Amino acid sequence: MTRNAEVAALFEEFADRLEAMDVEYKPQAYRRAAENIRANATDIEVLAEEGQDAVEEIQGVGDAISTKVLEYFETGEIAELEDLREELPVDMRALLAVEGVGPKTVGDLYEALGVRDLDDLEAAAEAGEIQDVKGYGAKTEQNILNAIPFARESRERALLGDARPVADRLLAYLREGEAVERVDTAGSLRRWRPTVGDVDVLVASETGEAVVERFVGWEEADDVIEAGEQKASVRSNGLRVDCRVVVPAEYGSALQYFTGSRDHNVSVRNRAIEMGLKMNEYGVFDVRDVDDPDAGQRVGQRVAGETEAEMYEAIDLPWIPPEMREDRGEVEAAAAGDLPDLVHEGDVRGDLHTHTDYSDGRETLAGMLEAAEALGHAYYAVTDHATGPGMVGGVGLDDEELLAQVEDVREAAEAVEMEVFTGVEANVGVDGDLNVGDEALEALDVVVASPHAALDGDGTDRLVTAMEHPAVNVLGHPTGRMLNQRPGLEVDYDRLAEAAAANGVALEINSNPARLDLRGAAVKTAVEAGATIVVNTDGHSPPDLEYLRYGVHTARRGWAEAADVLNTWPVEEVRAFLGLE
Ligand code: DGT
Numbered sequence: 001m002t003r004n005a006e007v008a009a010l011f012e013e014f015a016d017r018l019e020a021m022d023v024e025y026k027p028q029a030y031r032r033a034a035e036n037i038r039a040n041a042t043d044i045e046v047l048a049e050e051g052q053d054a055v056e057e058i059q060g061v062g063d064a065i066s067t068k069v070l071e072y073f074e075t076g077e078i079a080e081l082e083d084l085r086e087e088l089p090v091d092m093r094a095l096l097a098v099e100g101v102g103p104k105t106v107g108d109l110y111e112a113l114g115v116r117d118l119d120d121l122e123a124a125a126e127a128g129e130i131q132d133v134k135g136y137g138a139k140t141e142q143n144i145l146n147a148i149p150f151a152r153e154s155r156e157r158a159l160l161g162d163a164r165p166v167a168d169r170l171l172a173y174l175r176e177g178e179a180v181e182r183v184d185t186a187g188s189l190r191r192w193r194p195t196v197g198d199v200d201v202l203v204a205s206e207t208g209e210a211v212v213e214r215f216v217g218w219e220e221a222d223d224v225i226e227a228g229e230q231k232a233s234v235r236s237n238g239l240r241v242d243c244r245v246v247v248p249a250e251y252g253s254a255l256q257y258f259t260g261s262r263d264h265n266v267s268v269r270n271r272a273i274e275m276g277l278k279m280n281e282y283g284v285f286d287v288r289d290v291d292d293p294d295a296g297q298r299v300g301q302r303v304a305g306e307t308e309a310e311m312y313e314a315i316d317l318p319w320i321p322p323e324m325r326e327d328r329g330e331v332e333a334a335a336a337g338d339l340p341d342l343v344h345e346g347d348v349r350g351d352l353h354t355h356t357d358y359s360d361g362r363e364t365l366a367g368m369l370e371a372a373e374a375l376g377h378a379y380y381a382v383t384d385h386a387t388g389p390g391m392v393g394g395v396g397l398d399d400e401e402l403l404a405q406v407e408d409v410r411e412a413a414e415a416v417e418m419e420v421f422t423g424v425e426a427n428v429g430v431d432g433d434l435n436v437g438d439e440a441l442e443a444l445d446v447v448v449a450s451p452h453a454a455l456d457g458d459g460t461d462r463l464v465t466a467m468e469h470p471a472v473n474v475l476g477h478p479t480g481r482m483l484n485q486r487p488g489l490e491v492d493y494d495r496l497a498e499a500a501a502a503n504g505v506a507l508e509i510n511s512n513p514a515r516l517d518l519r520g521a522a523v524k525t526a527v528e529a530g531a532t533i534v535v536n537t538d539g540h541s542p543p544d545l546e547y548l549r550y551g552v553h554t555a556r557r558g559w560a561e562a563a564d565v566l567n568t569w570p571v572e573e574v575r576a577f578l579g580l581e
């Protein structure tokens, strides 16, 4: 791991603090430098060792910044930043996590009210003190109050897309351990929740200490938080990682218990109780002949515990996939024999929302097609942004350019075996209007319509209007949410699903781990209403095209079967859905 992100974060904090103190120009320069440091391919620590000139090779990094970089690697801190922290003793990152609060607001509220952290901010807003500060009103105060819970949560939870690769590497490492018989993820990570509080890992072994020793010795473990005989926690890649070791005979019961969710576990435990059984992390026990079932954890006759499947079997249920264990009716469905046959990663045959460097993608058309084909896709749509309202910085193609791109796409498609669709990602305006003319829309195979701006309040009308346009095939990232950053549009999912089904529009699960939009619960509503789902990457570069796994597991969280997901269908059926001959 390079230390580029760590150094970039320091200069971002620098910029925020200077801006909070009303310093001009410098903040922008520090932010630009931070961005370039973050994106730099070479580790900045290596450059710093080479010397100041090497650091200044990075765009936007001049003498002032490179001096601070060297100071940081030599002394572990930057004196000027330490001074700024003392002058304005606020938890900048926590406060900036509140939507609508920028560095200037932080400065103002500290000056006027002494607000240092989220608790202070909440207290000030609740007491009505913010509206009395010059330049702030009752509406701003209310907005701040509304946004605080989301900000609190976002500071504590990591993105699935950041945690999952770390867990994958850890599992591979643990499996190589001699004492390790079985190992799985547990908790929210195994349920593929879009954000996770920590990474939970479970190991089956007869020798806990050997496993714990191997775990804390992992090269990616930065810090050992605690280490006992059967469990340990480390900090790694900015995440908390919990590892628990159980004996193989209790592995299934422990895996079931520690996968959760808590609410799911309450439901299955209650079912066990009704059957005269006791279910916990050590197994399922028949306690009908036991005087006091609460006398201990392992009481009565043990009937299950070695595998998860036998745990569910003991309470007369089929095994329930982890993604469904959110207490959304899965126990009742399982009892009735109505569990869906969930879609699998391997069912996906194509990707219908992607970009190239014709708009804001980072790879050429030919490069994207080659990468998609290497993933084994049977079909693929090129859907660059249309330019116009809602698109920042003039990114995107106008109608004429879109029509010209069609020719280029057809030509580039000749180099690959897969079917390549032409397309566009149009912006959904505040009234449901699209930023592409009808003639261009008609000429394209796939029209993705997605909201990109004005993502506050209820968006149902606007999204339904967009779906009613006859050329629209896919509603892209329907709420526009960015995990941990902004909640996105509020949506009446029943109405959305109904409109999607009625207009033959597929509702997207955007697989980008920063979005995962639609979320699982919304997918479930849509699937139940008969709407079609499509799992897309919205890829802007070749590695992005591998985000599909996150989208597929989100579909599974919404109980979707392969038949519910457009891009698992054979190409002829996809063509028919798109209205192509
Ligand atoms: P997270 O980490 O906040 O994303 O969510 P989880 O679900 O991974 O929660 P975590 O890590 O606290 O615990 C993992 C699982 O262990 C949880 O889903 C259910 C189970 N569990 C842990 N503590 C308790 C508890 O006190 N009661 C019950 N019923 N289950 C628990």
Ligand code: CA
Residues within 6 Å of the ligand: 186, 187, 188, 189, 196, 197, 198, 199, 200
């Ligand atoms: Ca967890």
Ligand code: CA
Residues within 6 Å of the ligand: 187, 198, 199, 200, 242
């Ligand atoms: Ca945990």
Ligand code: ZN
Residues within 6 Å of the ligand: 353, 354, 355, 425, 538
């Ligand atoms: Zn897109």
